Amino acid sequence: MAHSASIITQVTRDEEENATSREDGANEASPSKKPRSRGLLHSLFCCLCHKESEPPPPKNNAPLLVEENGTLSKVPAKPLLPRMKSNDAGKICVVIDLDETLVHSSFKPVNNADFIIPVEIDGTVHQVYVLKRPHVDEFLKRMGELFECVLFTASLSKYADPVSDLLDKWGAFRYRLFRESCVFHKGNYVKDMSRLGRDLNKVIIIDNSPASYVFHPDNAVPVASWFDDMSDTELLDLIPFFERLSKVEDVYEVLQQQRTSS
Template sequence: MAAAEFLSPETAGAGPVGQQQHPGQAAWRAVVGWLGFLLQILLQIVRGTPSSWAHLLSFLGLHHPLLSAAPPQPSTPSPSVAFVRLPSEAPADASSTGPPPPPPSLRRLTVVLDLDETLVCAYESSSLPAALRAEAVEAGLHSFDMECISAEKASCIFLDIKDAEGRQRVNRVTVFERPGLHEFLQRTSEFADLILFTAGLEGYAKPLVDRIDAHNRFCHRLYRPSTVTTEYREHVKDLSCLSKDFHRIVLVDNNPYSFLLQPLNGIPCLTFSAGQPVDDQLMGVIFPLLKHLSLQNDVRPALYETFHMPEWFQRHGIPQIDQAA
């Protein structure tokens, strides 16, 4: 209905200018105007949908329970509502809506640890400068003295020295522990099997390891006789004596030539000495890396991306060595 055709109660009762109407006639004209207006709405409702009845009753201040509760017709959805198509079938795996399944279980990581200048540094007590000892102790390094059979040191390895009568010499050694050593062993042993592999002699290394590993976290110990000699270096640590599967085994050593035969399994670390007491290699660098590797099916890709050890050996004149799968 056009706006010009709408008659308000005020204009419906107005006559020509200057013409006087009886009050009863004015009221009657207003009633007739309202009836005409409602008649036109009824005609539109008859041509429209049943929902228009609800609009009329609502306009008149009335409510009809059947009309107001009627659901909308699916064939004529409102264009302002976006409908999302639901799947016709339930998901094959009902648990997919819950948390993701845990990753497949992995066997424990094997962590092979060097001893000298990786976990500790040792000095023959009689030749240790007093100033160096004082500096290390003041910096907070934990140290202890011990007696061992083979205590003379050459190239960071204690040799088997005998006296003039052929008896093994007993010397006194001062050992400094690398910062974080005990926490490192304890926390790493929670997800890995720890193995000690040192080029030192057992007469020196065994009593030392007994001191730093009072809780027996090392499940196995290997000494110098377990190392091998190659055409490039001596005292190389061949991990094949421990496992033929190199997917889940690593060697931590400050001497990168130690893992010449398995360069993709090596973790080179900084050399530890009492002259550099401020150190966070164990807990700040090596432990987070081991924790990450413990979640890998194969440690070698991650270690290669981190260290590129095969290229390092090639730059030092050692050709690439084929490693078992």
């Protein structure tokens, strides 16, 4: 079954402003197949489709469990990460998103794909074509030297794990977290930083989707969604900023200054 819809534009990210136009363009060739494609993709990749209308909780280190009805659970959560390794002691923990932040994936054959990943969906193996964002190699290598890096994606591990195996040649990611580690809140898979087991004043999340970090927007370094622009330099441009950020004791002041100046 040929799929013309992009994995990320159609189901993986919460692109309220531009996903609709991209989906329409991607599906022009086979509009009749769109419902089937969405059904398959929903079973594998994250679906962030609702805007968060309520203000996020105040930043703190208490684990946060949000139920489907939006209420906060009283049950404490086990930290998602083990204790920090000795060689990372004192480092900032940087949570890095995968889809549309580091790569773009599609079921549609792409001639210049960097990786082709076989993924089983409903008993059928499909080929996923993966493009690497420009300068992702330099970015990951340097980030792994400076920080305790954690991959955190709302996609399922059977797709994201093999992509990460091929993408991260330097072992930058100390840990990998997938959909089951997210909090499902009002239709969105949210990455709750308070559940990591790290001090929030030393945690940063890099993500293209604001819905992913709605609980902790003050910890975020937003990036533009990437699809196929091979002239993109955002990851390369971020390296000097993160080199400076790696030396601070508390990330909030620096990130606030960055938001004010941008």
